Amino acid sequence: MRETNRIGLFTDYYELMMAQGIFFQGNPQCEFYAFYRNNFRHSSFSILSGIAELLDDIRDFRFSEEDIRYLSGLKVFRKEFLDYLEDFSFKGDIYSFAEGDIVFPYEPVLKIRGSFCECTLLETFILNCLNFSSCVATKAAMVVESAKGRPVFEFAPRRAPFLESANSASYAAYVGGCCATSNTLAGRMYGIPVFGTMAHSWIMSFESEYDAFLEFYRLYPDNCTFLIDTYDTLKSGIVSAMRVGEIMRKDGKSFNIRIDSGDLSYLARECRKALDANGFKDSKICLSNDLDEVIISQLYLEETPVDSFGVGTKLVNQSSLGFVYKLCRIFKDGKPVDKMKISSSKEKITLPGSAQVYRFYGRDGLMCADMIEGEGRLETCSQYVLHHPIKEEKFVLRDFDHFETKLEKRVESGDLVAAVGTASSNRDFCRKSLSMLHRSHKRLLNPHIYKVSLGENIRSDRERILADFK
Secondary structure (H helix, E strand, O other): OOHHHOOOOOOOHHHHHHHHHHHOOOOOEEEEEEEOOOOOOOOOOEEOOOHHHHHHHHHHOOOOHHHHHHHHHOOOOOHHHHHHHHOOOOOOEEEEOOOOOEEOOOOOOEEEEEEHHHHHHOHHHHHHHHHHHHHHHHHHHHHHHHOOOOOEEEOOHHHOOHHHHHHHHHHHHHHHOOOEEOOHHHHHHHOOOEOOOOOHHHHHOOOOHHHHHHHHHHHOOOOOEEEOOOOOHHHHHHHHHHHHHHHHHHOOOOOEEEEOOOOHHHHHHHHHHHHHHOOOOOOOEEEOOOOOHHHHHHHHHOOOOOOEEEEOHHHHOOOOOOOEEEEEEEEEOOEEEEOOOOOOOHHHOOOOOOEEEEEEEEOOOOEEEEEEEEOOOOOOOOEEEEEOOOOOOEEEEEOEEEEEEOOEEEEEOOEEOOOOOOHHHHHHHHHHHHHOOOHHHOOOOOOOOOOEEEOHHHHHHHHHHHHHHO
16 A cells, blocks of 8 residues: 555544543543534435445555654653554445435434544545535535536536545536546546537637637537637627537538526526527537526426526535534443533533444335434334434334335445445435435425434434433
């Protein structure tokens, strides 16, 4: 393994300090889990992304000779602990939802079993993988839902901070439903379709828009989308595009247009009129310029004639979904002891013990509820009493068709035991999963809240620990 691939120092400093402390206390086995507390505004669900990156890169979580020398120079860490780090590699187990799956607040989306040192040192890395990617994938899914079947192209790399996050954003946006990326590197890395039109600078480098469009056609006769808002969309841009279009029509070719500024709804309607009046009914209109799910929905309310969207800035300007990572079990003398965080704020109280998430489906094939229950403690019943994770509310789940477990083993004893999936297969899985979520949960205005609840056993365990603490 190349030294530059080792990422062991990608951890918060206090994780190293805690790891050293617990190392000299015997480094017991334990279990942590990751979850988040709140969805984006306008959304009742999120899309999990970053699992594939985590599983692919966890083998690189090692410490190089330079790392050990650096840590030694801090005069904080003892030689025995540094020797442990020098030989470190993750040898535990990881369970998680699948890449591209639908997830909801408070439910464990990942759990990790290993030594306390292993689980602690990996916290920063795990949360980094999940937070940004899941944020982008969720935003992309919301935008794609609002586009109502029209293609959405991802134009985000120039708006993302740094190269690595740009590539992660392109991947996550594709998993969330975007059909192609402008990021050529991500296209090669992940096998994502690439797409591009032109920039205003191309047009400005010619004497006229007509000359710019004509030359572009000569270079790319089968891929002509003209950017028409450089000078004046209606008086110049669309006119020049149609002039070149006349030449293209004689060659049996067609063109599309993109509008990137101004009143998009008005300009699209006027351009559509001009295109249709001049016989270019097959020419399509792509709209861009700081679009998001709310703006796209408004464009539809105004009956804007649009065939595709380019979305970039607002896919990456909300950088974190808010995943957290908590200890839920530790082994003492070989016996499991359930642990949980206790707080005066109910939303801050965590879940004790090793949990599993069960997703129930109705007889219509749609998702109807998720239940968090102790692993291996769910009995087969015709109905279940489910409790809200935070509020003093409960309901009876009955008349369901079947359920499935969501936390599946991905890593065992440090080795990958489940396929990560390609960007394309993960995108397909995400689209299929969203098709099984009722449309009332996907609307932007006051979406119906999906039921995520605690089973009787894990709720009883939590209440017992709370009572003992008091």
